[in-house]
Amino acid sequence: MIEVNELTKRYGPTTAVRDLSFTVRPGHVTGFLGPNGAGKTTTLRILLGLIAPSGGTATVGGQPFCRHPRGLRHVGALLDAGDVHGGRSALAHLSSLARTNRIPRRRVDEVLEEVGLAGAARRRIGGFSLGMKQRLGIATALLGDPPVLMFDEPLNGLDPEGVLWVRRLFGQLAAEGRTVFVSSHLMSEMEHTADQLVVIGRGELIAAESLKDFAARGTRTTVTVRTPDAVGLTPVLSAEGAAVVSYDDRTLKVTGLSAARIGGLAFRHRVLLEELTTEAASLEAAFMELTADSVEYLAGDSR
Helix, strand or coil, X not given: CEEEXXXXXXXXXEEEEEEEEEEECCCEEEEEECCCCCCHHHHHHHHCCCCCCCEEEEXXXXXXXXXXXXXXXXXXXXXXXXXXXXXCEHHHHHHHHHHHCXXXXXXXXXXXHHCCCHHHXXXXXXXXXXXXXXXXXXXXXXXXXXXXXXXXXXXXXXXXXXXXXXXXXXXXXXXXCCXXXXXXXXXXXXXXXXXEEEEEECCEEEEEEEHHHHHCCCCCCEEEEECCCHHHHHHHHHHCCCEEEECCCCEEEEECCCHHHHHHHHHHCCCCCCEEEEECCCHHHHXXXXXXXXXXXXXXXXX
């Protein structure tokens, strides 16, 4: 079990996490959601003992992670798939971790097979695609067969088959009674992957409840807008009171304005629209509505 109690982290005048409290229980896949700059990665790094909190506590299995001997046997984590020596092979990387954590050598072969990298075990990691590095990061997290697993954006770079595999893997791990904590900005994937949510904004707790209960909070519909001038349209919509989230350089998710109103504004400002689709209330709609103030907090990620 993961327990965070009144956790605070300050970087000079900036407070990344403020009086944050929540519990992640075993037997569930818990999604950890929040806009860029919300404090998700900071919280995960504190849980793993990589940075010290300014106040409060963050424990795994009732104690700080640093007190767990042979850490990979207690907590498996993937924070940054690219944070690995590119000159090593996947086999060498996992073998060294197995030795230092007193994990049987056979376990290396097992996890390489499980994540689909057995055929690339002796290749240098520097030549791996992002999806392959993500699979290696997941293999690292699984290596010690731990009861608690934490993943930060594990779906980045994975192809559709890989996404389905991760979805099934997380469900299987939770069904085995493990604690599975997954940070992501992909609402559509969390809708298919998680059954519990912890949602934060500006470093503070917004919700800690089931996915179903959180999605039911959404009272406004979302409009998907595709345009070659997303940068120009965004301030126009914001000026009319809409909450606008940019998904890529051509796609906006908008709440607070109807599709007809958005179309009229685009016409008036001579912005070409390629798509204008109204979506029913969903996890994504609830997330956008309840984190609208936090989305406006920072344009970039200052985690």
